[in-house]
Amino acid sequence: MPFDPTTLRYNDAGLIPAIAQDAATRDVLMMAWMNAQAVAQTLKTGRVTYWSRSRQEFWIKGETSGNTQELVDFRVDCDRDCLLVMVNQVGPACHTGRRTCFYTEVQDGEEIEIATPMAGG
Amino acid sequence: MPFDPTTLRYNDAGLIPAIAQDAATRDVLMMAWMNAQAVAQTLKTGRVTYWSRSRQEFWIKGETSGNTQELVDFRVDCDRDCLLVMVNQVGPACHTGRRTCFYTEVQDGEEIEIATPMAGG
Numbered sequence A, B: 001m002p003f004d005p006t007t008l009r010y011n012d013a014g015l016i017p018a019i020a021q022d023a024a025t026r027d028v029l030m031m032a033w034m035n036a037q038a039v040a041q042t043l044k045t046g047r048v049t050y051w052s053r054s055r056q057e058f059w060i061k062g063e064t065s066g067n068t069q070e071l072v073d074f075r076v077d078c079d080r081d082c083l084l085v086m087v088n089q090v091g092p093a094c095h096t097g098r099r100t101c102f103y104t105e106v107q108d109g110e111e112i113e114i115a116t117p118m119a120g121g
Helices: A036-045 B036-045
Strands: A016-022 A028-034 A049-052 A057-060 A069-076 A083-089 A104-107 A110-113 B016-022 B028-034 B049-052 B057-060 B069-076 B083-089 B104-107 B110-113
Touching: A016 B028, A028 A036, A028 A049, A028 A083, A028 B016, A036 A049, A036 A057, A036 A069, B028 B036, B028 B049, B028 B083, B036 B049, B036 B057, B036 B069
Parallel strands: A016 A083, B016 B083
Antiparallel strands: A016 A028, A049 A057, A069 A083, A069 B104, A104 A110, A104 B069, B016 B028, B049 B057, B069 B083, B104 B110
């Protein structure tokens, strides 16, 4: 069946969550949002493109930082309301310089940092 | 720092997205939503508990199906507006009987099913 980005289920703001997973390490790197046009752009260009809710503009991941996400696989969930993009991540995915945004773990009721910023990240 | 579920950033409906990843295979299994009480319950019981938006009730994963998610690790992202739960998944995570909800892949503009329902799932 041909894929049509408009057939996904977007929220009231026209957005769908997209989970980025490192295709090599399989670490979950981040979650951000796409609109239908960002979905289409991601598939067309092979460069993962989100919609920035804070800046209200397209966000081609790594365009300014160089920490790009090259699309490897693009997956849709059963309800068509969440996306999983498998990526080749250059450098850190997180704006804090860490490889992944999920660097805080709750252990025995305490928050523990389990990753540090990458060198030169 | 002690973890307090009320310090997470919830959306206008009081919910935060939670990504479930298989702790063994590292497959991303599903994405669902939690409220502050579901977060607290998940950590307290070790059984991953979501908030069902369709039924407007707590959803202890697997309570009726037996396809439970035992919590292995609980992580918070940099913006504190997304969760990652690493789980021991019993049986399929998806209501279609597939191990993961992300069984549809877009390849060359076509939707391809890359997983089938589990036996007895």
